[in-house]
Amino acid sequence: MIITVFMRKSPLGPGGLELTILGTGDAFASHGRFQSGYMIDSPGYRIMMEVGPTSLCAMKRMDFKPADIDMVLISHLHGDHFGGMPFLLLEYLYESPRRKPLTIVGPPHLEERTWRLFRTMFPGTKPDLPRLLSKLKFVVLEPGSNVKIGPTRIRAMRTPHMKRDFSLAYRIEMGGKSLAFSGDSGWTEDLLPFVAGADLFLCECTYFESTQLAFHMNYPQLDANRARFDVGRMILTHVGREVLDRNGEIKLEMAHDGMRIAV
Numbered sequence: 180m181i182i183t184v185f186m187r188k189s190p191l192g193p194g195g196l197e198l199t200i201l202g203t204g205d206a207f208a209s210h211g212r213f214q215s216g217y218m219i220d221s222p223g224y225r226i227m228m229e230v231g232p233t234s235l236c237a238m239k240r241m242d243f244k245p246a247d248i249d250m251v252l253i254s255h256l257h258g259d260h261f262g263g264m265p266f267l268l269l270e271y272l273y274e275s276p277r278r279k280p281l282t283i284v285g286p287p288h289l290e291e292r293t294w295r296l297f298r299t300m301f302p303g304t305k306p307d308l309p310r311l312l313s314k315l316k317f318v319v320l321e322p323g324s325n326v327k328i329g330p331t332r333i334r335a336m337r338t339p340h341m342k343r344d345f346s347l348a349y350r351i352e353m354g355g356k357s358l359a360f361s362g363d364s365g366w367t368e369d370l371l372p373f374v375a376g377a378d379l380f381l382c383e384c385t386y387f388e389s390t391q392l393a394f395h396m397n398y399p400q401l402d403a404n405r406a407r408f409d410v411g412r413m414i415l416t417h418v419g420r421e422v423l424d425r426n427g428e429i430k431l432e433m434a435h436d437g438m439r440i441a442v
């Protein structure tokens with residue numbers, strides 16, 4: 180009898196970094212793409228970057244176990260980037276109790292907004308919240324932050340995207356590799372030195388024609404400036420309807436839901 184065992188194949192050797200893209204959509208879930216979510220793995224440590232409203236669904240479809248996450252990293256407090264937090268916390272209360280600590284990292288007010296959202300969506304939730312709270316640790320990052328958490332180093336830069344709150348781009352060093360992420364951002368020359376030297380740069384690309392919307396990137400501008408990004412590989416994500424409608428004209432590499440990359 181032949182028994183076939185299906186396993187998630189990992190191209191990771193010792194060290195290294197692996198990225199699995201849970202969701203590449205924008206706030207409108209254009210073309211049915213899942214909203215923002217990224218799993219970043221190095222041996223023994225897993226970061227979930229961005230928790231969009233659809234991220235728990237995407238995670239389970241791709242066979243990730245919620246209890247395995249060591250860190251949640253959020254770029255900014257827009258719903259398509261952190262609106263899935265109540266579902267993740269509910270998962271930890273009922274379905275996948277936390278046995279190990281979870282560090283939740285992001286801009287100021289993340290903790291307060293997460294719990295406000297949770298109480299709005301699931302009022303009067305009774306299970307053992309104190310037990311879950313004892314496993315959670317919130318860490319606040321601000322523009323210019325440069326912190327070491329577990330095996331990872333994270334640097335943050337403010338992006339032109341939100342007026343009052345901070346919206347952050349990140350640079351993550353782990354497993355001897357570096358991954359840069361624009362978060363949501365309008366065009367800014369500051370991104371060029373911030374991402375320079377990264378092995379992989381995930382860059383948002385929400386618009387194509389709407390070049391007047393200065394709080395998001397548009398494709399023509401990224402295409403015109405591609406040579407100025409000194410990175411090993413650049414992949415467009417957070418793609419909106421305008422970009423997807425003109426897929427045939429996109430020359431830069433574009434992410435898709437479920438994409439896996441050995442960095």
Ligand SMILES: [Zn+2]
Nearest residue numbers: 206257259363
């Ligand atoms: Zn967004």
Ligand SMILES: [Zn+2]
Nearest residue numbers: 255257340363
């Ligand atoms: Zn946003």
